[in-house]
Amino acid sequence: xxxxxxxxxxxxxxxxxxxxxxxxxxxxxxxxxxxxLKKNYPEIEAAVYxxxxxxxxxxxxxxDEVRHEIPQEIDCDLFFCLDCADEFRLGDAGAxxxxxxxxxxxxxxxxxxxxxxxxxxxxxxxxxSELVVRILEEEKIPFEAAEALYMGIVxxxxxFRHSCTSPETMEMAARLMRRGIDxxxxxxxxxxxxxxxxxxxxxxALMESTLLEDGKVIFSFVRRKEMDFFxxxxxxxxxxxxxxxxxxxxxxxxxxxxxxxxxNKVSMRSKSLVDVSRVAQQFGGGxxxxxxxxxxxxxxxxxxxxxxxxxxSQLEGGEQ
Ligand code: 5GP
Ligand code: MN
Numbered sequence: 001x002x003x004x005x006x007x008x009x010x011x012x013x014x015x016x017x018x019x020x021x022x023x024x025x026x027x028x029x030x031x032x033x034x035x036x037l038k039k040n041y042p043e044i045e046a047a048v049y050x051x052x053x054x055x056x057x058x059x060x061x062x063x064d065e066v067r068h069e070i071p072q073e074i075d076c077d078l079f080f081c082l083d084c085a086d087e088f089r090l091g092d093a094g095a096x097x098x099x100x101x102x103x104x105x106x107x108x109x110x111x112x113x114x115x116x117x118x119x120x121x122x123x124x125x126x127x128x129s130e131l132v133v134r135i136l137e138e139e140k141i142p143f144e145a146a147e148a149l150y151m152g153i154v155x156x157x158x159x160f161r162h163s164c165t166s167p168e169t170m171e172m173a174a175r176l177m178r179r180g181i182d183x184x185x186x187x188x189x190x191x192x193x194x195x196x197x198x199x200x201x202x203x204x205a206l207m208e209s210t211l212l213e214d215g216k217v218i219f220s221f222v223r224r225k226e227m228d229f230f231x232x233x234x235x236x237x238x239x240x241x242x243x244x245x246x247x248x249x250x251x252x253x254x255x256x257x258x259x260x261x262x263x264n265k266v267s268m269r270s271k272s273l274v275d276v277s278r279v280a281q282q283f284g285g286g287x288x289x290x291x292x293x294x295x296x297x298x299x300x301x302x303x304x305x306x307x308x309x310x311x312x313s314q315l316e317g318g319e320q
Contacts, residue, residue: 080106130169132152138175222237251270
């Protein structure tokens with residue numbers, strides 16, 4: 001556990017960053033910590049650095065204060081690296097890791113081997129946002145921080161549904177609810193509400209999905225030109241892989257979208273038999289046992305064939 005007040009003694013400047021293509025947990029944990037520092041440590045100059053924030057998260061306070069450009073000259077006493085399994089996943093914010101006087105990593109990725117001066121890595125935790133709540137003093141959590149952190153927990157637990165949701169997750173969520181937030185509004189606006197075109201592309205991906213391996217594996221793929229046609233961004237595809245894995249008899253869902261010609265972002269989800277973080281790590285990615293991803297070159301068919309081999313061997317071996 002990190003003693004935050006002690007870590008902040010004598011600190012003048014703090015930078016906070018999360019992983020590239022930030023998701024709900026990366027955004028929520030970074031903004032949650034940011035609001036907490038702003039409120040309780042006004043003498044510290046704090047800033048959050050993240051890549052472009054998807055539309056759905058714009059109701060979270062502080063999104064408009066997030067910086068997208070890394071300064072040329074870095075003068076930073078303490079760098080918080082949140083929800084980021086390795087230095088590469090920091091993107092340009094990796095500069096802080098190299099130049100800050102001290103780095104604290106807070107993360108829940110099983111593939112994170114620890115690259116800070118202080119590491120608080122708990123693979124069993126639902127989310128980095130949950131870990132951030134654990135290190136904060138409950139009565140000092142401002143409303144804005146509570147909204148951001150609650151959103152982070154909601155997203156990484158699939159609205160308290162995934163197996164990573166523990167009694168402690170609910171206790172941390174309860175602390176946040178007691179700050180007076182409207183949890184239902186946050187869940188609907190950031191997780192469930194979609195535009196009509198988002199609905200259409202979800203429907204298309206489901207319509208065109210294929211069952212493989214006696215119905216144990218389900219696969220779908222969205223091409224760049226389809227995304228352009230529906231005018232959707234990559235974050236608008238969030239949720240497709242979760243719907244796919246919720247199909248009767250399916251153990252593993254594989255969803256790809258094209259990032260550039262012959263390059264694909266892979267998302268995998270597993271119900272109970274397969275450790276998809278091991279599969280993703282084999283191709284340079286990472287994540288969690290039940291949710292992992294990587295980037296792979298080749299046509300969708302080639303990528304699928306490569307992924308199926310280790311998945312089949314885990315399914316057949318019954319190994320984890
Ligand atoms: P998603 O499928 O939602 O993009 O990601 C699922 C999980 O896998 C997330 O925890 C995410 O951080 C992790 N993940 C996704 N893509 C990559 C990747 O390319 N590299 C690593 N290390 N982790 C990834
Ligand atoms: Mn996370």
